[in-house]
Amino acid sequence: MDKIQKRLLEEVADLHEIPAGAYNIRANGQMTARNTTASINIVSKEGKSGIDIRIKPGTKKESVHIPVILSKSGFKEVVYNDFYIGNDCDVVIVAGCGIHNSGALDSQHDGIHRFFVGRNAKVKYVEKHYGTGEGYGKRILNPVTEVYQEEGSYVEMEMVQIKGVDSTIRTSKAVLSKGAKLVIKERLMTHGKQKATSIYEVELKGEFSNADVISRSVAKDYSNQSFEANIIGANICNGHAECDAIIMDQARVLSIPKLDARHMDAMLIHEAAIGKIAGEQLIKLMTLGLTEKEAEECIVNGFLK
Amino acid sequence: MDKIQKRLLEEVADLHEIPAGAYNIRANGQMTARNTTASINIVSKEGKSGIDIRIKPGTKKESVHIPVILSKSGFKEVVYNDFYIGNDCDVVIVAGCGIHNSGALDSQHDGIHRFFVGRNAKVKYVEKHYGTGEGYGKRILNPVTEVYQEEGSYVEMEMVQIKGVDSTIRTSKAVLSKGAKLVIKERLMTHGKQKATSIYEVELKGEFSNADVISRSVAKDYSNQSFEANIIGANICNGHAECDAIIMDQARVLSIPKLDARHMDAMLIHEAAIGKIAGEQLIKLMTLGLTEKEAEECIVNGFLK
Numbered sequence: 001m002d003k004i005q006k007r008l009l010e011e012v013a014d015l016h017e018i019p020a021g022a023y024n025i026r027a028n029g030q031m032t033a034r035n036t037t038a039s040i041n042i043v044s045k046e047g048k049s050g051i052d053i054r055i056k057p058g059t060k061k062e063s064v065h066i067p068v069i070l071s072k073s074g075f076k077e078v079v080y081n082d083f084y085i086g087n088d089c090d091v092v093i094v095a096g097c098g099i100h101n102s103g104a105l106d107s108q109h110d111g112i113h114r115f116f117v118g119r120n121a122k123v124k125y126v127e128k129h130y131g132t133g134e135g136y137g138k139r140i141l142n143p144v145t146e147v148y149q150e151e152g153s154y155v156e157m158e159m160v161q162i163k164g165v166d167s168t169i170r171t172s173k174a175v176l177s178k179g180a181k182l183v184i185k186e187r188l189m190t191h192g193k194q195k196a197t198s199i200y201e202v203e204l205k206g207e208f209s210n211a212d213v214i215s216r217s218v219a220k221d222y223s224n225q226s227f228e229a230n231i232i233g234a235n236i237c238n239g240h241a242e243c244d245a246i247i248m249d250q251a252r253v254l255s256i257p258k259l260d261a262r263h264m265d266a267m268l269i270h271e272a273a274i275g276k277i278a279g280e281q282l283i284k285l286m287t288l289g290l291t292e293k294e295a296e297e298c299i300v301n302g303f304l305k
Numbered sequence: 306m307d308k309i310q311k312r313l314l315e316e317v318a319d320l321h322e323i324p325a326g327a328y329n330i331r332a333n334g335q336m337t338a339r340n341t342t343a344s345i346n347i348v349s350k351e352g353k354s355g356i357d358i359r360i361k362p363g364t365k366k367e368s369v370h371i372p373v374i375l376s377k378s379g380f381k382e383v384v385y386n387d388f389y390i391g392n393d394c395d396v397v398i399v400a401g402c403g404i405h406n407s408g409a410l411d412s413q414h415d416g417i418h419r420f421f422v423g424r425n426a427k428v429k430y431v432e433k434h435y436g437t438g439e440g441y442g443k444r445i446l447n448p449v450t451e452v453y454q455e456e457g458s459y460v461e462m463e464m465v466q467i468k469g470v471d472s473t474i475r476t477s478k479a480v481l482s483k484g485a486k487l488v489i490k491e492r493l494m495t496h497g498k499q500k501a502t503s504i505y506e507v508e509l510k511g512e513f514s515n516a517d518v519i520s521r522s523v524a525k526d527y528s529n530q531s532f533e534a535n536i537i538g539a540n541i542c543n544g545h546a547e548c549d550a551i552i553m554d555q556a557r558v559l560s561i562p563k564l565d566a567r568h569m570d571a572m573l574i575h576e577a578a579i580g581k582i583a584g585e586q587l588i589k590l591m592t593l594g595l596t597e598k599e600a601e602e603c604i605v606n607g608f609l610k
Contacts, residue, residue: 253566261552269577272564275574
């Protein structure tokens with residue numbers, strides 16, 4: 001693995017070395033390293049790109065890392081990964097994609113992820129997207145995520161795209177059974193002429209299911225963001241969506257939450273705010289000796305933390 | 306005017322007698338009464354149904370009532386009304402439509418209203434929709450409202466649909482110039498198998514323009530409500546939308562606010578909540594001697610006030 005690939009791995013999976021536990025590292029369309037454990041098996045799919053990750057019931061305090069890196073300009077792929085998480089598991093899954101494109105052709109990775117989460121299982125899922133490279137070719141990521149949660153399960157998803165992705169359409173869908181809970185935390189920053197679209201659809205199907213979708217984003221330069229969150233309350237349930245965006249320069253931010261109450265005991269709430277950095281905050285930091293640029297950066301970093 | 310027509314007039318325009326000021330009363334497609342004043346002129350359109358209402362610049366503390374009533378089952382009409390409100394006016398405009406349908410055929414009134422609001426003018430606009438009659442024929446209202454606000458103008462719109470309208474699609478659009486302010490207050494109740502759709506699009510085009518869209522609704526029985534509010538911030542501006550709904554029985558409520566920030570100094574905020582009547586509120590009122598039904602009604606009425 002070369003220096004660029006190592007850098008990408010660090011950014012998307014916080015990996016400085018080979019991780020503990022199960023992992024599958026994919027670089028430029030090829031599996032370059034894989035490890036399985038007694039509880040977590042990883043098998044390549046037949047007939048199409050991607051892997052099946054099977055986690056035995058009752059597996060606790062284990063992790064799976066499945067980072068993807070692309071460093072060849074013009075490389076495009078669609079990858080199908082399915083996660084089968086047994087009942088009563090408590091695991092961390094880290095997936096991410098880093099693209100380095102120093103050429104003139106577009107590079108693209110579309111990861112189609114499905115999660116089948118067993119009863120009372122607990123999953124923390126982290127997905128980071130990152131791009132680098134000075135080429136004219138675009139860095140494109142169109143992930144699709146589907147989550148099917150059985151009774152009493154808990155899923156926390158951290159979706160992060162901090163830098164360098166030219167175009168992304170992120171589509172996420174979840175269906176929750178009785179007593180299941182889903183927490184989605186999205187953090188997004190776009191700059192230059194980047195475009196980012198996030199579409200979430202959460203169906204609160206089972207009684208006492210619960211969802212919390214929180215998006216924080218910063219749009220700089222000429223970038224364009226669109227956020228859609230559709231929360232469907234089909235039973236006695238609680239749904240909450242919150243979307244806060246900082247808009248800067250010539251950027252555009254479109255926020256379209258949908259609350260769809262189909263049951264008289266569905267309790268759905270949404271809040272959204274789009275605005276610029278508060279002037280007082282900037283001035284305060286500048287009196288402490290920061291330049292305007294530094295003060296802005298400090299506020300943006302704090303907001304996205 | 307018969308008893309039914311008088312009742313409709315009362316409901317939609319709070320009129321117990323002939324109003325003071327300018328008015329135009331339309332019943333079953335015919336103008337039945339009209340009054341103009343020195344400052345407010347009403348002229349029938351040529352070539353199509355409807356009227357032009359011209360209010361002289363500087364007109365203060367005057368009102369225009371233009372209620373429409375339909376009591377003939379199966380009657381359908383599209384009416385075009387244009388309001389030209391001069392600079393520095395301060396006026397109240399009351400428009401409303403009441404349909405009594407005791408027959409088997411659908412009755413429908415579609416009012417297409419345009420408001421051209423002059424500089425620094427102040428307008429309070431009230432629009433009430435109401436339906437009665439035990440016939441199988443539906444009572445349908447599809448109003449379209451367009452508001453063009455010049456510099457410094459203030460428009461307050463009260464859109465009320467309390468009872469008896471089987472199907473409505475309300476489409477409202479506003480474009481605000483510099484320093485203009487728009488306040489929309491919607492109150493809606495649906496019952497039975499009624500369907501109601503409200504679509505608002507407010508473009509904050511001028512600097513320091515300001516919009517506040519507040520919707521409160523109650524959905525009972527098998528009724529179906531959809532609320533869309535699109536606030537476009539195209540300049541330094543403030544936009545706020547709030548949508549609260551009480552859902553009961555087998556009803557469905559869909560809320561789709563859109564915040565579209567196209568300028569870094571646009572400050573846009575949205576809040577929405579859909580839920581049922583709080584149990585504690587019901588119990589409190591019931592301990593005071595009300596039946597559950599009465600307690601519910603009391604809470605709903607308070608919420609829609």
